[in-house]
Amino acid sequence: MTIKRTTRRHSMDKARITTAAFCGLLLATQGCTDLSETPLSAITPDNFYRTEQEVLGGLASIYNGLQGSLWGYYNFSEITTDELIVPTRGNDWFDGGRWLEMHRQTWTASSPAAEDINGTWNNAYTGIARANVLLGVLPDIAIANKAVVDAEVRTLRAFYYYMLLDMFGGVPIVETTEIAERPRNTRQEVFNFIESELNAVRGALPLQWPSDQHGRMTQGAADAILASLYLNAEVFTGTVTTGGLQRGTARWDDAITVADRIINSGAYSLAADWHDNFSPDNHLSPENILVVKSIAQAGFGWNEHFLYRALHYNSGAGGAWNGFSTLAETYYAFDTLSIQTLPVPGTNRTADILISNDERHKVFLAGQHYHVFTGQPVLDRAGTPLFFTPQIQDETQAAENEGVRIYKWPADPNFTGQWHGNDVAYFRLAEIYLIKAEALNELGQPAAAMQIVNMLRERVFDPDKPATETTQAEVRERIRKERLFELAAEAKRRQDLIRWDRFTLPWAFKAGGDPWRILMPIPQTQLDANPMLEQNPGY
């Protein structure tokens, strides 16, 4: 086909020049003024999405937005909370003040962090727009698995709407490809749209894909989004005013129903080793339900891998950014076996290093840092042994060793450039259990909830150390802690804190926040582009 096209083009060239020559003699012909355009190295939708292979290419581009969400959506889900801070370290990480603004919750619709907010908005909506293009042409093309593709694309689109709902509240629901100014739908409408879409398509999705298609949308993935939707229903269907959140209707029963559907589907089981969920070959983990896929190949992995945000330049993974750290209070929140007080090299200070019997505490890098592959001690850029301290003295002038790092997804020994093979799960079975536990407890069944909690603890404590809370209030606190321990750095914290009315409380390097900050502002860029959008309260 290509060859034919080239040949035709060549002869057209000649024809055009001849035509032009005649035009020059003022013998007006059609060719004198023909200005139609046919792109050469790009294609137009008119002649694309015709074969299964082409549809797969379109599908990949819709999935691609999941990788993009690991920057904007991920960062806002974590840095705005007590799990992460990006302190300014000398000349590093000031970046106009955006990172501190995120942590301090002082962003506005046009402040430096607004660019990231805008990126988050655009990333989700680009996925939606791409989905709409493919859904638009799907009815007219003949491919074998059309119903599955349709279901898959709509599930993905629902997930992008879920991210928008979580971040911004009500947003325009659009199912066509037309670019137009549109008003916002209400939060309830977006909630209903996601719910009805997922319920409509889940039946068409496979329970599991063959291993060469692993990572595509499944019934489990659709159910996991639904479970999270129901878990957060009070927030997601609530109303936000400058005074804060007025909660909507709880959907605990639905959360349990959907969670059970996943648990009983037979498709998932808890990984024997908790760390298997994060390792470079974690696509083999039986626990991960909805993942962002990565392989260690340029252009196909997680290039802005979380490990780079955390690790030090000298950590050994081909450079790193030495930025994101956790707060001391989060580091110390875990079960404690003992505390070691160690001198911090290059200073007169000491640091308290926590020794925990909780396997999940091992994701924290504290104390002397070691090369991620060779295990050799690492020096900082001044040549001093690099020792990560839990305390950050001053978030505006942090030293390069300050702050404990979260290293949950270990570096892939086969990494290329900065591409690593670890998948990142947005939903894994452990969370589904915790959703069920939280719902059970809220429905007044704390004992049943604790059973689930202790089943998860069993895997990560040796010897086993079951929790013993009994009252609903105690169990509520226990579940909240377990979600922190189990899901730290998995982009859940913002949502959790909002659901628990804790998002705007003070914590380290952050004064108490405005109650309306549980919704992000619609970025000024978007308000300018679409004047029909109305800003969230407070901004």
Add this chain to the structure above:
Amino acid sequence: MVKVRHSLIAALGILLCAGPLGAQTPTGTVTGRVLDRSSQRPLPGVSVGVEGTDNVTVSGADGRFILTNVPAGLRRITASSIGYAALQQDVTVIAGESANLEFMLETEALALDALIVTGYGTQRRLAITGSVATVNADAANVGVISSANDMIQGRVAGVHMTVNNGEPGAGVQVRIRGGTSISASNEPLYVIDGMPIDNVPTEPRGIGIDSDPPLSRNPLALLNPSDIESITILKDAAATAIYGSRAANGVVLIQTKQGSPGAVSIEYDGYIASSTAANTLDLMTGAEYRQFVQDLVSAGETRLATRLANMGSADTNWEDELLHTGITHSHNVSFAGGSQSTRYRASLNYMDQEGVVISNGFERIQGRLNAAHDAFGGRLRLGLNLSSSHMINDYLPYENTGGFEGGVFTNMVIYDPTRPVMFTDPATGEEVFYEQFCTSTGCTPQRLEQRNPVALAEQVADEGKTTRTLGNVTAAFDLFPGLTAQMNLGADRSNGIRRTYLPRSSPVGAQFEGRARQISRDLSSLTLQTFLTAQRRLFDAHDVELVAGYEYNEYSTNEFGAEGQGFSTDAFGYYNLGGGNTLVKPFSWAEESKLVSFFSRANYSLADKYFLTGVLRYDGSSRFGEGNKWALFPAISASWRLSEESFLQGRWFSDLRLRAGYGLQGNPAVPPYASLITLGPGGNYVFGETPVTGIAPTRNANPDLKWEETSQFNVAVDWGFSDNRFNGTIEYYVKNTSDLLLEVPVPQPALVATRLENIGKVKNQGLEISVNAPVLTGPSLSWQAGLVFAAERNEVVDLGGRTSLQSARASGQGQSDTWTQRILPGHPLGTFFGPVFTRVSTETTAAWVPGQQLFRCATASATCINGETRQPTGADYTVIGDANPDFTVGLNSQLNWGRFDASFLVRGEVGQDVFNNTSLVYATKGAVLQGRNFLKSALDDGVGIDEPAIYSSRWIEDGSFIRLQNLTLGYRFPLPGLNLRQDARAYVSFDNLLLLTDYSGYDPEVHTAAEGLAVRGVDYLNYARPRTITTGIRLAF
């Protein structure tokens, strides 16, 4: 072409009035002398001939000439010379007798009768109703002129030119009456010998060293400046409208030299030049750096104890190591001649330019052949202009913008001055470049964030080669007396290749085990113009000229690249990509576009007193949306020659003209296919463990996409005293640009977050004054001076309802996504926006400690005390500078004293602000904590070592300057042993000899590579500008 047209009109004259000449007419002789009108000096080498015949001679060293065998009767004698306006005189030749004539030639710029190239034809200067400026190429061709642009600098009011930096062959940014577009191109249209040039980079970009690579070099370098006869700049809409959609930024018409009838003339001119960096950045020396660390440790800074112990013992000034004296030499040989009917000129040029930084340069070899032939008694006139050039660009791996790590210049600033350049590898005993991976056991190459800058310059190979051929043929045929058909067919083809190798042994190549890439770019454009010209004098005093024609332009671009990584040796360089273990996917793209036009112009003049010009151009471009592909660009202009009116005749003025014009122009600078949804590879994902190349939309459709439109109103007074020896122009203009092409965010959901739309308005208005005056005149001493002055005001009027657009992303560590400018309605483009710096704190309060930077704040709060804060928020950001000058001036002067001549050019710009991004990032003592060096100016700024670099008004500096751009001293001397037309001149020339400014960086004249829309006035680690001394000689036989 000028000459062709001269003879064209001459031939026309003969056809119309003379009739066939008798074969046996008796003959006489014409003798005489040619003098320069202003200096009264004899002019040698002037071609003097009898019109309509091949009877031509050349004036001797004393300016005298003899024409023999001139048929008796009324004859028209023409004297012409390059740089002077041709002059005709009628003489009655009596058989067997000698008639005497004296020609007083005027330099072309002053002569009202001179023919000026105005696009699709020529016009007499006095009949021009638009704003047109000319540059006499011979006068401007001084010093090291590597590109035609250099000849314009400082010589034409309202033309602002900035060379990107001091890199050899560096690109230039030319602005005629300011930039009118925010995101489309602001470069003028270049037309070389009637051929519109697609002025895009001919070479692809290289591999950036962790940031953007150097800018592409100047595509106009294809022209040999010695071949240029004249440069005409069309400034206002009345003058440019004939070029329609491409004319919104002005038009630069370049005419190359043509042969003239007479004996063969041979010329050689050559020069050798030596360049050094005109300025340096003041960095800490090794000893100072060591002392600084020592002092900090003594003061209790324990974090640096280890660093102090591990410091090197060298004292390396990395800037000195990178700078050297660059030698440039250029040789140009040409010969020209011909008969009245066939004329030719051929030239060959070789130029080799070294940078003032090591390991980079520019080399060019270029040949040109221009020929013209008249047939059928002058009724058919053919012309050929053909040039081919081969350019080799040796690039330095530095960065224009940049983040955390970097290339040569970043590392020049940050690299530890206590480290040596070279190191003896203990493992092999070999002298190698020192890198941080070198220890007492040897050097193991790996990726490093700090790289020995000398090693980067020497080890990284980055080369661009371009072969470009530009040629056109022209034909003019007189269908009837007064009606001429013309055709111009031309082609411009270039093949450029960029080859880069990052070696294994370098910290930038180690992570890839060697990375080699080749990209080739082929550009081709084709032009066909056909037009009819009718000229008629009606009722004695009414002159009418009509031009109507059709033009077709076709452009195509092809790019192909491939890359190899994982080499076992550095020996292959970039020549054997397959020698690597890993081949990166090759990439290629292609695009085509067309521009089709119909144009017409009518000139009317009454009694050489009243002039009226109307232009209509109808342009169609394939790049726009269906339904918006075509647009009409009209213009009308008039002038009134007051000095010809009886009430002014014989008084003060020798010339006084009033001109006014109005017109529309377009800017089609959008990429091909910009109105269509296109899909391309992108948005990859992984299914299973298998990569799937995503196909994603790369553009939103915009069927409404159309031309950016500029309307311009221009009013001017041209004046001259005492035979126009004093002359000048005052012009005022208003340019309103609407339907700006802007890449703006679109309502979501959208396939891509932004779309190219026609939104908003920008207004430019300005005043331009130019004056030429003879300070002294005399036969042996003359002194001519010219002054140009321009003041321009730019204002963003509207952004389609948007409150602002962010622009000019700052470069450097810790500056990610820091926008430094805003495009705001009511403010000019290039408006700096940010917090206002107040001081560095010296006291401790609840909100700050000593050594922290404080800024103005608007609303009192816990962090805003007495109007000061260290955490400025969005509300505290305000306008903190304007990158536009209040006015610019250029002063040029030419002195002749006997055999000596001297000329100078001084340029000044006043009132513009420059953002010193280099200081922002590198004048921070905190660099020491990362083992980096910094600018010495940080030593006593009172800022603590933990304080980050924060963009604020602190880094906005006054960029006013006065520059002695060029000073040239020359001496003319006779060549011993030769006589007649001999001419030799030796000269010494100084470029950038003196710069007066308060600006603290390298040079306040900055070209901006910063990311964003319409960025102006940002200075980040530019390649230092050179100061150059040139000695040259020009010989003509």
